[in-house]
Amino acid sequence: MEQKGRKKDKTETAFDRLDAIIQASRVMPTIILFDAVWHLTFAWLEQVSKDACAYLKSTYFDQMKRASLQGQFWCGEPVWNSNSCWFAGFWAGVTGTYPGSGSGTQPLESFHAYWQDAVRSSVRSDPRAIFARMEKLFHDDWAKKFEWEESRVFQTWPQYPAQELLNGQALRTAGRSPAVDFYTERGRKLCGQCNHYKMYWRTDATTTDASGKDGTTVFYVMRCSKVGDVLPAQATITKETAERVVGLIAKDGAALKNQLLQAGILKSENGQESLELPALQFYLNKHCCVMKGHLPDSCWPRLRRRLQTAFPSVVCTCLEFLLHGDCEHVAFIKALEGEGNVDLRNIPVVRTAGRKRKADNADIAPEAKSSKQKRRSHK
Known part of the structure; x- marks a missing residue:
């Protein structure tokens, strides 16, 4: 007798959905977006498992007063409750964390792994012999590597973009596009669109600190991960998509709720509201937004801690920036606007160790190769 297949476990499906929501909500750009996602999630989870819902709320979440949150970072008006919103320690949105700290609390071992490997x-x-070995490392290796004798300012973000982000082959393999690819494909396609969309949006109306130049924020919307067979640098960004992504970041209160409805993230039927996870992932996980101007200058915690004054910042909502304070999208935008000191027309390919290198001209950006061939033809 043929054995029937195992019946699909609804609890397992619910767990997968919950796990996906946690991953997606962790990098929401603003706390009010995070609150909106979990307001809908708790309403759904209450129907699935009241015990699981109560456990999550009591263990990982707090319902914080809006006034208390505003003391640490920008918090607009929440969608459903104007006085408080859901907050969790695993949230690492760009308006609520330092770059490079989005990975959460690092274990103590990670800080000691480098010297332990060198000594062991x-x-x-x-x-x-450990003492003699450490003394030798102190004088011969660490003093030079960490430049202790140099006059330097310690920062929580890199001063220069990593070479892998500029033209790393590993990024293409992972479904991302390095800055060189964005720069090479920056021109308009036959459809009249390009791989980024630039928008100006006045953001001082929804913030308490208008210390930016004129209250205007410049947004650059682009794709940050592969969709189907299309890499981010090859994708085209429509005006409609860009406006929805920017609206989700810049709006709050009732305006944000309308934006969630228009984007298909919030679904309302017969008086019941629910979260459409695929739409949320498409607009806020598959796309990223590089920002400069009023919003990052006045709302980013990098300057809210002690400086109390605006410091020009270029930030991105992608996971790479949250984890490392650096990403291919910021490098591309700076090169596009002529603000960085990196020339993306002639960047060698950074390949994974152990792979054979191709011909020399394969390690040059396509745009640089074409100009090089033209010069040869003129000769």
């Missing part, structure tokens, strides 16, 4: 290999036979 040479002192296995004699543990007492």
